[in-house]
Amino acid sequence: MAKSNKTAITPTRDQDYAEWYQQVIRGAEMAESSPVRGCMVIRPWGYALWENVQKAMDKRFKETGHENAYFPLLIPLRFIEKEAAHVEGFAKEMAVVTHHRLEMQDGKLTPAGPLEEPMVIRPTSETIIGEAFSGWIRSYRDLPLKINQWANVMRWEMRPRLWLRTSEFLWQEGHTAHADENEAREEVLTMLEVYREIVEEHMAIPVIPGAKSEGERFPGAVDTFTIEAMMQDGKALQSGTSHYLGQNFSTAANIRFQNEEGDWEFCHTTSWGSSTRLIGGLIMTHADDDGLRLPPRIAPDHVVIVPIIREDSQHDTVMAYAEDVAAKLRAQSFDDAPVKVRVDTRKIQSQEKRWDWVRKGVPIILEVGPRDIEEGKAAFSRRDQIREKKQFLTIAEIAGEIEELLWGIQSTLFEEAKAWRAARTREDITDLKAFEDHFNALKGNTFNADGGFVKAWWCESSESEASLKELGVSVRCIPLDQPEGEGKCVLTGAPAHRMAIFAKSY
RNA sequence: CGGGGCGUGGCGCAGCCUGGUAGCGCAUCUGCUUUGGGAGCAGAGGGUCGCAGGUUCGAAUCCUGCCGCCCCGACCA
Numbered sequence: 001m002a003k004s005n006k007t008a009i010t011p012t013r014d015q016d017y018a019e020w021y022q023q024v025i026r027g028a029e030m031a032e033s034s035p036v037r038g039c040m041v042i043r044p045w046g047y048a049l050w051e052n053v054q055k056a057m058d059k060r061f062k063e064t065g066h067e068n069a070y071f072p073l074l075i076p077l078r079f080i081e082k083e084a085a086h087v088e089g090f091a092k093e094m095a096v097v098t099h100h101r102l103e104m105q106d107g108k109l110t111p112a113g114p115l116e117e118p119m120v121i122r123p124t125s126e127t128i129i130g131e132a133f134s135g136w137i138r139s140y141r142d143l144p145l146k147i148n149q150w151a152n153v154m155r156w157e158m159r160p161r162l163w164l165r166t167s168e169f170l171w172q173e174g175h176t177a178h179a180d181e182n183e184a185r186e187e188v189l190t191m192l193e194v195y196r197e198i199v200e201e202h203m204a205i206p207v208i209p210g211a212k213s214e215g216e217r218f219p220g221a222v223d224t225f226t227i228e229a230m231m232q233d234g235k236a237l238q239s240g241t242s243h244y245l246g247q248n249f250s251t252a253a254n255i256r257f258q259n260e261e262g263d264w265e266f267c268h269t270t271s272w273g274s275s276t277r278l279i280g281g282l283i284m285t286h287a288d289d290d291g292l293r294l295p296p297r298i299a300p301d302h303v304v305i306v307p308i309i310r311e312d313s314q315h316d317t318v319m320a321y322a323e324d325v326a327a328k329l330r331a332q333s334f335d336d337a338p339v340k341v342r343v344d345t346r347k348i349q350s351q352e353k354r355w356d357w358v359r360k361g362v363p364i365i366l367e368v369g370p371r372d373i374e375e376g377k378a379a380f381s382r383r384d385q386i387r388e389k390k391q392f393l394t395i396a397e398i399a400g401e402i403e404e405l406l407w408g409i410q411s412t413l414f415e416e417a418k419a420w421r422a423a424r425t426r427e428d429i430t431d432l433k434a435f436e437d438h439f440n441a442l443k444g445n446t447f448n449a450d451g452g453f454v455k456a457w458w459c460e461s462s463e464s465e466a467s468l469k470e471l472g473v474s475v476r477c478i479p480l481d482q483p484e485g486e487g488k489c490v491l492t493g494a495p496a497h498r499m500a501i502f503a504k505s506y
Numbered sequence: 507c508g509g510g511g512c513g514u515g516g517c518g519c520a521g522c523c524u525g526g527u528a529g530c531g532c533a534u535c536u537g538c539u540u541u542g543g544g545a546g547c548a549g550a551g552g553g554u555c556g557c558a559g560g561u562u563c564g565a566a567u568c569c570u571g572c573c574g575c576c577c578c579g580a581c582c583a
Contacts, residue, residue, distance in 0.1 A: 018577065023517095033574095037573095090582095092581075124583095158507070158580080159577095164583085275583060349540095349541070351541075351544050354543085367542065
């Protein structure tokens with residue numbers, strides 16, 4: 001068997017980035033599109049990733065004092081109408097339920113029994129949770145109220161993409177109510193930091209935490225904060241948001257409390273969300289031309305053992321050896337839990353197994369065959385160095401180093417992504433001409449090094465933000481981490497107090 | 507919703523211009539030989555050619571309408 005330069009995914013990123021993205025998803029069996037426009041079927045491998053993200057987040061939500069609850073999928077139309085900006089922001093993307101029955105007419109099932117009041121399928125739950133909060137909160141002693149819900153939501157998208165933008169998606173939405181603005185604002189930043197931590201430290205996706213500009217705020221929010229990630233094609237991905245809603249929603253839903261003086265006040269509320277979009281971000285951050293690459297902390301399996309069996313007579317001994325190796329590795333721990341090991345017992349060719357796991361992105365693949373048993377060895381390869389030569393290591397060596405190896409892969413993926421982002425972030429663009437030239441040089445759907453972020457001083461005027469539209473660029477965020485001093489706005493030349501990240505985005 | 511492209515076995519495609527009853531590669535199944543960097547041979551199964559009309563003796567192929575997918579915009583997490 002000659003060494004092959006064939007990539008496991010066709011086309012490569014360089015040939016057709018958008019098509020590559022879809023083939024990675026197909027190749028790793030993560031998801032597929034469904035008969036329902038814009039909706040996806042999440043397959044076990046993709047769902048396992050989401051579950052691992054969920055697990056990590058849920059733990060942090062609870063550690064930061066939140067409780068899970070569940071609210072209805074259907075929201076009465078009049079709830080949505082309560083908050084003006086919210087109405088405007090979501091009206092165009094809502095699925096509406098208008099009937100409660102089907103009847104056979106001319107051989108076809110036809111909606112019947114019109115609802116007196118139509119319902120919308122939740123695009124987010126501010127309004128219906130607000131309704132509940134207004135009933136739960138009476139006194140300052142009831143505050144803060146900190147609730148999270150894991151749910152599905154629906155937004156009728158014009159242009160869906162698997163994971164990144166589907167009409168129905170899974171997410172968590174946190175909703176909290178506080179007695180005063182400071183406490184609410186602190187909550188908003190605390191949860192933004194939780195997002196940063198999970199996304200960077202578990203998913204190994206580097207992000208920039210920052211404030212959203214006026215034009216990019218959540219409908220109805222006073223302030224929106226975001227973590228922005230850069231995909232391999234240089235586009236930005238909003239990967240989690242946290243909103244200070246002021247008293248907009250509490251006024252609309254009548255969420256009031258009596259303070260210590262006995263006066264009635266409206267609560268200050270927050271909401272924050274992150275979704276299955278993160279899995280799309282994971283793909284576009286770490287996957288390569290051989291498929292997915294998973295950071296060990298969220299990988300469904302850390303190690304897959306592929307038995308190499310030459311003859312039937314060797315089957316039992318090799319399998320016994322494989323199980324023995326698995327047991328030795330499971331006795332080790334990584335990230336405060338036993339190392340997750342799978343022995344691939346499928347009755348297919350060993351090479352096919354190997355490439356299957358390469359495409360699925362498992363961090364470590366071990367091949368064990370008859371030759372290894374005597375020496376107590378295995379052929380070791382790591383996904384982030386999959387084109388390197390396999391090493392033959394003893395099980396003792398592998399077991400002894402497995403924890404360190406997995407952390408090494410975790411940090412390698414993170415460092416590679418940071419380097420990629422750094423190489424595609426321009427900080428030397430200081431005037432409009434250079435700014436326009438930079439973004440005009442980009443040609444549509446290309447995978448190249450020309451895109452990426454421009455970090456520059458910005459005056460924050462809404463006129464200048466609106467002017468970005470024709471370039472196809474937006475203000476991704478105003479980073480929390482700001483340099484000293486002031487500068488001149490890259491767009492207008494006016495004095496600017498803060499720097500912003502500009503980019504094309506998903 | 508505008509502009510462009512595309513819908514043919516699970517995946518990737520050819521055939522369409524010039525109508526004659528569907529083919530290739532991979533995958534799947536069976537058998538034998540194989541297996542440590544993407545195995546070989548032999549055989550087999552699987553498609554109402556996106557849907558609905560129309561033209562025609564005959565439609566994957568021509569015409570009309572619709573649906574869906576992808577890319578670029580607009581909109582958005």
